[in-house]
Amino acid sequence: MSRHRSDDRPAPVVVRAEVDHGSAELISDPDRPHAWTLLLDGTAQSHVDLDDPEHLEFEYVRRMAHVVDLLGEPSRPLRVLHLGGGAWTLARYVAATRPGSVQTVVELDVALAELVAHRLPGPGPEDGLDIVTGDARATVSALPSGAFDLVVTDVFAGARTPAQVTTAEFLAQVVRVLTPGGTHIANLGDGAPWPFLPGQIATAGAAFPRLLLVVAPDVLHGRRFGNLVLVGRPAGAGRDGNDEVVPALTRRTAGDPFPARVLDDDATRSLAGDAAVVTDRTSTPSPRPPAGFWGQ
Template structure:
């Protein structure tokens, strides 16, 4: 889809797509995660997902950083990766080979059609980490798509979504409003300065049909290396009152805001 480049420096392989850093893979230890929001995704899985193997579906592949982490920390976990950019996947496989014994299956489809083809209750965790030109595609943040994700998830499953936004978090609040409508239990995890709406950045949306263990999640966030917090839906609604869900049916679905210069900001 775009120009793919892999750069290796200091034992880390960085995958770039059209100038945007898409992934960072530690070649010596896949449990070492270099992007803050990927650390937060892993933090949520460790805090809230049950022990043992997990059925994980990743919407967006990049360098397969998180699938490698799942394989290393929960061996034997079956994983599906929905990544429509075949050239990107081929170059990653060639330049950053997957570990032996993995159970990752990469399907060359986008998130909407890929999730639609999955069986009911077939995933314990669905991770949304997809970008086009540095923006989250409009179709992957709608109420309709999230309802399909809920169908695919186990009764106590988790949707984890990497969402980017400008100061004020108005877009992220609308995504959370849709998740709250569909799942009933949502929260954000992110750096304090991003959660407070002070700068452009990533936040991880956590949604589940069952109650979220916010106490455990907050304890995990407090132990993070970088200043990380948890923002439940009730606090999001107070900060951004009147946030309305994004829907494909009424034309309100839009991609995430334009990112700053890719040289100064990373998406995966």
């Protein structure tokens, strides 16, 4: 969410550091005394408010959090695997809203994980949060079956999702580590003419009984590039045989500063068209966004 800075506010503080896979910047938020935005090679990755972990500045993170809020009873602890660390924004949110949750954050960049832990301290092992440094796909493959209620895939190399976490083989491992009623949330970046999204929907649709998609209307209608939140869900329905998640999520996203559309299973699958399931042999990274799209 972009905002205009008034003249009487201090200029942002910028902390720069070289990490294992590029250059990191932490930029202070003039509107929130202990909030920071993390950029990697000029691409905004995370925003965190150390005083208020329930404040979610990035709209796509807010949309993922809405999905998390609707998983079971509101305060029930969850077992969550976050693939892609950044500044641990969603993990901090889960720790704050669902105390007692057991979470694992997987971050490839060791130096970045150390920078975040030092400059943006947050929940630790005593709060149920474990930071693991390693490759996302290799880490998932080594984890025990049925260990998580939720897996969140938010892996980016620069501004693109790496090919190895876009495939049927990868999602087979995700399904394996989920409980039978588990949920998968993926943050995707794409825009018309949709070189990436249809294949991801086809692939997720082969792995999960039920899908939904959360997306800004102007992105959905092809007017700009943007984030799309693709959710793979179990087959079970809500009370009285009705799926209650889609209308509940629709109400929540409609009340956001930048409202989003929620597409149910049929509408989501229709966007796949005749796209084939993506495999390790056919996979490619997500498209490169327009210059400066995720910059600050």
